[in-house]
Amino acid sequence: MSRAFVRETEGGEAFEDLPDRPISPHTNFVTPAGLEQIESEVARLQAEAAKLGPDDKADTARVTRDLRYWTTRQGTAQLVETVAGDTVHFGSTVTVLREDDTPQTFHIVGEDEADPHKGSIAYVAPLARAITGKSVGDVVEVNGHDVEITAIKVG
Template identity: 30%
Template sequence: MNKAFVKESDQEDDDDLDAGAPPIPAGAKNYMTPEGHRRMKEELLQLIDVERPEVVKVVSWAASNGDRSENGDYIYGKRRLREIDRRIRFLTKRLDKAEVVDPSVHHGSDQVYFGATVTYENLAGEEHIVTIVGIDELDPLNGKISWIAPVARALTKAREGDTVTLRTPAGVDELTILEVSYPAPA
């Protein structure tokens, strides 16, 4: 068969594109909070121990029914298995590279580090609350921003009461840090 008609993909490239996750910057570590690490590990175990075996059962059953070319259970099941396997590879790689950083060691500090929850005000007088987390934990709608985000980089190492400069494509903004907090040690 002519190679032009065969769909081939480079698995390494597919894994890094999983779930739209941003790549880890070259030479940087994959910092994660203990909570984020726990959630990723739980997802990985759920995929391995529950979802994948269930889909394998369905695919096996569907394959035993005969003609696979028009067997929706078989076709969908095989596709779902590829998705699960890709996600398992992605999670395994990210967890292998993870460096868990416990932000509670900074409890009581007024300086911004990884894991801090920061309340700041911009020049327009708008107040924002963000928590600086790992790349795989970001959730901007809930105020969780990655440590590589421009806002996080501008805030890092500043203290309560400091004003930092944030350069954006829209221009320069001044952010005044109102409060810095960390989770209490367990």
């Protein structure tokens, strides 16, 4: 075949086919802070999109893809208000004692707001699943290791 009849990628056309960000199959539970984070991200991306010009093909593709993701997440978000209780649930801040006697405290949140380095884990994480519904003093096994719940707080 002659090269004259083969379409070459020009400029930023290769960026037009960015794959969508994967959407979790789990229910999109969010804390009030998580919903605020999603809304803020949508607003930021809309503002960024408004500033892009026709020559900003790569940035347009990225922003459009991310805006699709966050708009979808905003539309499926199910706000869960935290309530006081004696058991671990979505929105709880939990302290556990690991087998090596190291305490670890974390907040159970939605998938998009989870950041283990900042002390929050997704409600679908193995540790969160293992301790949900449990109380102070309960010991559970997570990935072959025991953890004891030593404190539960709301928020």
